[in-house]
Amino acid sequence: MSGFTENALIRKLQELNSSQQSIQTLSLWLIHHRKHHAAVVKTWFKELLKVKDSKQLTFMYLANDVIQNSKKKGPEYSKVFGDVLVDVFKHMAKTGINEKTKHSLHRILNIWEERGVYDSQKIQDFKEAVDPNDAIPKKASKRRASEKEGKDPEKRSKSDKEPKEREKRERRKSENKTDSDGHNDMSPKTPPGDPPEPEELIKALLELESSASSDEAVRERIASLPPEVSEVQLLSKLEDKESALALSAIVNSAVELLAEYNLRLAEELEKRKKVAGMLRDFAQAQREQAKQAEARLEEYNVKLQKIYAVKSEVKSHIENLPDVSRLPDVTGGLAPLPSAGDLFSI
Known part of the structure; x- marks a missing residue:
């Protein structure tokens, strides 16, 4: 807009x-x-x-x-x-x-x-x-x-x-109630929302490129976690207290990592919903402006056709005018008009 x-x-x-x-x-x-x-x-x-x-x-x-x-x-x-x-x-x-x-x-x-x-x-x-x-x-x-x-x-x-x-x-x-010209005074259709400025929409889209789902480093850290942190049946392989404490530290670190990442994903989801709404409102506004532009284009095309018609008429009129070059040469002046006596003499 x-x-x-x-x-x-x-x-x-x-x-x-x-x-x-x-x-x-x-x-x-x-x-x-x-x-x-x-x-x-x-x-x-x-x-x-x-x-x-x-x-x-x-x-x-x-x-x-x-x-x-x-x-x-x-x-x-x-x-x-x-x-x-x-x-x-x-x-x-x-x-x-x-x-x-x-x-x-x-x-x-x-x-x-x-x-x-x-x-x-x-x-x-x-x-x-x-x-x-x-x-x-x-x-x-x-x-x-x-x-x-x-x-x-x-x-x-x-x-x-x-x-x-x-x-x-x-x-x-x-x-x-609606007027006879079809316009409703009360504006029953409330706009869905304020369409964003193009710069604002572009900025929001660019921010999504650096969102949590695009963070490959964190995703690799999560993928590299040992299977023991997520598979309960592997706990039976623990042989002593020291290995259990070591696994507990890894699990706590994994929980902290996943909790933080899930929070970032939730924030990203809200941002994406907001951007989806911005895109919807922006697209609606663009459609409305496109309809108006189409209406104006049609109106001006009609005017252009009328101008073409006038142009054609003027051209035809010019072509039907006498050829001035074929008229007698009057640069030396016209012959004198006859006097009253010449006109009425018998």
Whole structure:
């Protein structure tokens, strides 16, 4: 996976489209480079202000995917995104978002509230930024909070008395709901893991070359141990105490050697499992990038064919133009035009 630069992020944002594959691939890249979260959000916000209205929602889908899938690794993204989202929603409202986009934004905000991504007050601020008509008067807000806490049971709505199971079903239904364009707001597919940088993966693979299973010296020492240390029936051949003590010393040395080697093998096994996971995540990321590259290649091939068609038309047009070399020589000037008298004389 390529390293992080602001120019690389700008290029990826420009190539971003509304497909789930495109959004999740870029989200995975951003989560991998989460140490640059401040620069990422700053650039994301700056580029969102430039894009057309139709692509602003795609930027929000990307932010949603990054915020939700990075929660396990740290709160960095949710915090920095939270600091700019009010301005983002105000900008989107100012540029004139349609009802479909507004509905999609409200669905994201409701899920954030249900999952505790942001507190209720912040969610309310976001909703008011999307649509000022969603503003709740302070008294009504306090009364609603009081009703939720059970301080005014007589004024509770019927929905508050419904069974919890129905509420859970409704929540699952809303989480699995998909837009008409096929994009799922809630990013149900969490990335398996952060793909490693190529240098990191190469380093891990090189370390395995000097692992315990490749230590020929220790393996030769183990292979050269006398059979008496592992075969109990040979103990009957011991003739005196001195030979028994000598064998005991050899056995103790062999036990120490094997215990240390087994520990190294166990550590190597864990390293190999870790490297296997790194290879899996790296291969998955490469497959995703390859799919995007194939899609871009197909798109540019279509554009190239259109250019070839235009080129052919221009060539044909040029070939059909009159041969200038065959026109009369007018270097000395054209013949004078007839006068009015010449034209109308009988």
